[in-house]
Amino acid sequence: MVSFARRSARFPGVFLAPAIITLAAIVLFPTAYLLYLSFRHWVVTRPEKYFSGLANYGLVLGSSTFWHSAATTAVFVAASCLVTLVLGLALAVALNRRFRGRGVIRALVVLPLLIPPVVAGFTWRFLLNREIGMLGSWILPSLGLNASMLADPNLAMVSIVIADVWSRTSFMFLILIAALQSIDMSLYEAARIDGASSRQEFTFITLPLLVPAIIVGLIFRAIEAVNVFDLIYVMTQGGPGTATQTLSLYGWRVAFTSFDIGRGAAIAVVMVIFAIIGTTLLSRRVLR
Amino acid sequence: MRRLSNWLLGGFISVYALFVLVPIVWLAIGSLKTRFQSLRSPPTLIFQPTFEAFQKVLAGGVGHVFGNSVTIAGINVMLALLLGIPAAYALSRMRRPARKNLAFWVLSIRLAPAFGLVIPLYAFIRGIGLIDTLGAVVVAHMTITLPLAIWLMMSYFDDLPVDIEEAAIIDGASRLGVLWWVIIPLSGPMIVAVALLVFVFSWNEFLFAFILTSSEAQTVPALIASLAGTMNFDWPLMSAISVTALLPAFIVILFAQRAITEGLTMGAVK
Numbered sequence: 001m002v003s004f005a006r007r008s009a010r011f012p013g014v015f016l017a018p019a020i021i022t023l024a025a026i027v028l029f030p031t032a033y034l035l036y037l038s039f040r041h042w043v044v045t046r047p048e049k050y051f052s053g054l055a056n057y058g059l060v061l062g063s064s065t066f067w068h069s070a071a072t073t074a075v076f077v078a079a080s081c082l083v084t085l086v087l088g089l090a091l092a093v094a095l096n097r098r099f100r101g102r103g104v105i106r107a108l109v110v111l112p113l114l115i116p117p118v119v120a121g122f123t124w125r126f127l128l129n130r131e132i133g134m135l136g137s138w139i140l141p142s143l144g145l146n147a148s149m150l151a152d153p154n155l156a157m158v159s160i161v162i163a164d165v166w167s168r169t170s171f172m173f174l175i176l177i178a179a180l181q182s183i184d185m186s187l188y189e190a191a192r193i194d195g196a197s198s199r200q201e202f203t204f205i206t207l208p209l210l211v212p213a214i215i216v217g218l219i220f221r222a223i224e225a226v227n228v229f230d231l232i233y234v235m236t237q238g239g240p241g242t243a244t245q246t247l248s249l250y251g252w253r254v255a256f257t258s259f260d261i262g263r264g265a266a267i268a269v270v271m272v273i274f275a276i277i278g279t280t281l282l283s284r285r286v287l288r
Numbered sequence: 289m290r291r292l293s294n295w296l297l298g299g300f301i302s303v304y305a306l307f308v309l310v311p312i313v314w315l316a317i318g319s320l321k322t323r324f325q326s327l328r329s330p331p332t333l334i335f336q337p338t339f340e341a342f343q344k345v346l347a348g349g350v351g352h353v354f355g356n357s358v359t360i361a362g363i364n365v366m367l368a369l370l371l372g373i374p375a376a377y378a379l380s381r382m383r384r385p386a387r388k389n390l391a392f393w394v395l396s397i398r399l400a401p402a403f404g405l406v407i408p409l410y411a412f413i414r415g416i417g418l419i420d421t422l423g424a425v426v427v428a429h430m431t432i433t434l435p436l437a438i439w440l441m442m443s444y445f446d447d448l449p450v451d452i453e454e455a456a457i458i459d460g461a462s463r464l465g466v467l468w469w470v471i472i473p474l475s476g477p478m479i480v481a482v483a484l485l486v487f488v489f490s491w492n493e494f495l496f497a498f499i500l501t502s503s504e505a506q507t508v509p510a511l512i513a514s515l516a517g518t519m520n521f522d523w524p525l526m527s528a529i530s531v532t533a534l535l536p537a538f539i540v541i542l543f544a545q546r547a548i549t550e551g552l553t554m555g556a557v558k
Contacts, residue, residue, distance in 0.1 A: 012382045015378035016379070018375070019371040020375065022371055023434060023435070026428075027431055031405075031408070034404055034408040037408060090300055094297040094300055110541065111312075113552050114492075114537035114540050114541060115492075115534060116494070116512075117492070118512050118513050118533075122516055122530055123312070123315045126314065127311055127314055131327075132326060132523065137330045166311065175553050223399050229403065229495050233513060248403050251403050251407075252499075256499060261407060268401065268404040269404070271401055
């Protein structure tokens with residue numbers, strides 16, 4: 001066995017190098033370049049470029065639009081994470097038992113995750129349209145809701161959360177059902193012998209054992225939700241006004257419609273820092 | 289009690305299935321209307337279905353957009369497998385500590401905010417004059433697809449028994465020989481599944497494609513978004529393009545089941 005290891009001493013490097021070098025070139029280098037850009041004044045439509053120190057960060061952190069977008073992002077992320085968690089958990093529990101047609105239902109539940117978010121956004125925009133959409137012009141008015149969903153600031157936020165939930169619940173479901181299936185069935189048998197009800201089984205066995213998976217799921221989902229761009233762009237472009245303008249959309253507006261690359265880069269860096277702080281807090285607090 | 293909860297769960301599953309299906313069906317119905325029918329308010333389900341919108345997709349100038357998406361996703365599949373399989377195999381057979389760090393780094397790329405990457409990529413690609421080229425989008429998409437392929441193949445290789453390859457190596461086979469003659473033949477279905485998943489990730493991606501292209505290299509999601517930004521909506525045409533854009537998702541659901549859970553959760557399940 002020693003000779004096996006020795007003979008292959010040069011082995012991993014040669015196999016790894018192409019992929020690692022590629023990843024370094026397309027991920028590490030841009031990350032460093034992002035930091036560099038965030039310290040520079042550069043508006044694409046103007047000729048002057050120079051080192052501007054922390055000026056971009058000052059502009060970003062001193063702007064009320066930035067903090068407004070951060071708050072909007074927090075609302076969107078919290079709502080989307082919470083709803084996908086509840087629905088994903090219910091789906092995982094429901095689909096963890098055997099019944100006829102489970103495979104088909106499971107495939108159906110997973111499907112939205114594979115659909116381009118741009119298409120998901122467009123489809124919900126179509127559904128919710130006040131004049132010609134099934135929900136917006138048939139169902140919601142017959143329930144007494146006559147407002148135009150995407151034109152009202154609060155309802156627009158509700159709409160993008162619903163569309164995001166439609167698109168991303170399956171992610172939570174996949175994580176939670178994998179965790180459910182790894183629970184040792186003998187725990188339930190023991191509980192049943194001791195006369196536990198199914199609700200007691202859920203609160204005292206299932207739920208505690210799912211906590212690590214729930215935390216991992218929430219962290220991944222939160223990062224994903226902070227980064228959502230496509231869905232919101234297609235549905236509202238951040239509007240009406242700035243009601244659904246999350247940080248991704250704000251950053252895009254600064255970097256690619258005002259062409260202020262330096263300030264856009266600073267926003268991206270601040271977003272990364274927020275994400276790192278958020279995930280560290282979440283994982284520390286609950287895992288301890 | 290148990291029966292009641294079965295009923296509740298059954299009811300919940302049915303309602304959720306409707307929630308998933310109704311939008312897709314509505315999109316499909318929308319794609320079969322004429323533009324005139326689509327603008328009727330309130331909408332109607334009783335109409336003469338027509339393939340007019342799909343004919344417009346075929347005849348109008350959007351063919352090259354679908355071609356771009358297929359090319360970009362196809363090149364991503366090839367590069368992700370070509371670079372990813374050897375790397376995944378090496379990671380899978382490496383000694384533990386180094387492997388753990390490298391694998392974690394590869395995984396963490398998936399969590400990097402795309403918005404943080406798109407600004408420097410745009411600035412760099414613009415600097416070398418390659419904005420609106422297929423190559424620019426291919427490179428950007430590899431930040432997603434290469435880690436995905438490495439991660440999936442690595443955890444698949446972890447589960448393969450090592451005795452055959454050890455026997456082959458003792459018989460004098462090189463590592464490359466082992467990979468080519470032993471490992472890859474054992475991994476056919478998984479490689480196909482990973483290829484399909486890589487294809488879908490590239491096909492679905494929007495932000496990079498949207499920022500890095502304008503017309504020549506535009507992809508399907510970028511096209512849908514730019515149509516959604518116009519004032520004069522052609523709902524059936526957009527629905528028809530969207531329906532066509534769904535095809536890869538359906539193919540993956542049908543043929544790539546084994547890579548789905550891990551591929552879509554990427555390390556969150558393992």
